[in-house]
Amino acid sequence: MKRLFFKILIVFALLFFAAQAWAWHDKTHLMIAKAAGRTSWYNAAGPDLAKIKAGNIEEYNHWYNNNAEAEVTVRMVMDQVGRYNQRNKLMDSEGHVYGAIIASLRAYDKTVQSGKYAEYHLDYCAHYIGDLSQPLHNVPYDDYNKTWHSATDGVVENTIWNEMDKITAQMYEIRLSAEDFEADLAREIARIANLSRRLGYRLRAENRTLTKEEAFGQLGHSASLLKAVLVHYQPRR
Ligand SMILES: [Zn+2]
Structure with a gap:
């Protein structure tokens, strides 16, 4: 009887973890954006909030499960752009975080041109660039991934509020040209x-x-890339 109870407990624990927001946890996202110099760094966890209302429209923007374990190419990234905010489970079961980064910036550009408030699009982009560096957002969602996902999302969450310098110490310059941005x-x-x-793969x-x-x-990779994106948009801000 005790064993059965224990087994049921494990099932509930797994279900609980499976239902967690799959992304770096909130403060980790905020500190990536802050380290990169994003003025509204406090919005960087927002896209995870959007998931509970927008469901699959938003979910698939946060990861790419890469079931073939293939080398990610520029072409693969660009092929994902048109899938932004799509929710076709059959056609797009692996997700499209790489394309979401670029598509959110296109949405920003478009909104700037229309004269409307555009900053939330950059906030979305800041979040997706954060998710890009979560290793388990880039590999198949297999048993290993399910078991370790939440722990990996939260690995620095409890201490990161006072450890932004540990992100900045890992940052480096990324150049994105204006002509070929x-x-x-x-x-x-x-x-x-x-x-x-x-x-x-190594973790697995x-x-x-x-x-x-x-x-x-x-986190240093994410913050470095976000900083480069922000530098590109600086003249407009
Ligand atoms: Zn996310």
Whole structure:
């Protein structure tokens, strides 16, 4: 009887974790945006809030499960752009976070041109660039991923409020040219995606979550890319 109770408890625990928001936890997202110099860094967790009302329209913008475990290319990134805010479960079961980064910036540009308030689109972009470096958002959603996802999302969450310097210490300069901005951005997205999925495979092989050190390295990639995007838009801000 005790064993049965224990088994039921495990099932409930797994269900609970399966229902968690699948992304770096809130403060981690906020601190990536803050480290990158985003003025409205406090909005960077918002896209996870949107999920509970928008459901699949928003969900698929946050990850790419890469079931083929294929090298992420610029072309693959660009092919995902048109899937932004789509919810075709059959056609798009792997998600499209790489395309969402670029599509949210296109939405920003369009809204600026129409003279409306555009900043929320950049806030969405800041969140997606954060998700890009979560290793388990770049690998198949298999048993390993399900088991370790929430722990990996939260690995620095409890301490990060006072540890922004650990992100900035991992930052480096990324140049996105004005002439070829989207192509350069797609190249950098692919580069970080490939680093992240390789780290994901290593974690899976070792059946563990990230170390804090590894997590800050990943957050450094996201913050560096977001900073480069913000630099590109600076003249308008
Ligand atoms: Zn997310």
